[in-house]
Amino acid sequence: MRWVVFFLLAACADRDFAKLEAVKQQVCACKDVACAEAAMKSVPQGDVKPTHREQGVARDMLDCLAKLYDAQKPPPPPE
Numbered sequence: 001m002r003w004v005v006f007f008l009l010a011a012c013a014d015r016d017f018a019k020l021e022a023v024k025q026q027v028c029a030c031k032d033v034a035c036a037e038a039a040m041k042s043v044p045q046g047d048v049k050p051t052h053r054e055q056g057v058a059r060d061m062l063d064c065l066a067k068l069y070d071a072q073k074p075p076p077p078p079e
Contacts, residue, residue: 016044016048016054017051017053017054017057019042019044020043020044020054020057020058020061021057022042023039023040023042023043023061024057024058024060024061024064026039026042027039027040027061027064027065028060028061028064030064030068031068032068032072033065033068033069033072036064036065036068037065040061040065
């Protein structure tokens with residue numbers, strides 16, 4: 001019985017990881033901030049404690065989003 005519960009919990013965690021990885025791929029494929037923000041709305045919501053792997057994927061996703069924000073910033077005014 002314990003193995004069944006463990007297997008079900010592991011399957012749920014893998015499914016959440018796969019969803020998060022798919023959203024990361026969408027965000028990193030975007031060419032503008034609006035596209036990335038729309039993709040970010042697909043991030044699974046809920047009261048779930050993320051795993052170390054999920055935290056790494058989320059960090060990579062936010063790095064992609066930060067690059068888009070940096071690219072969108074207007075250039076500094078000439079001196």
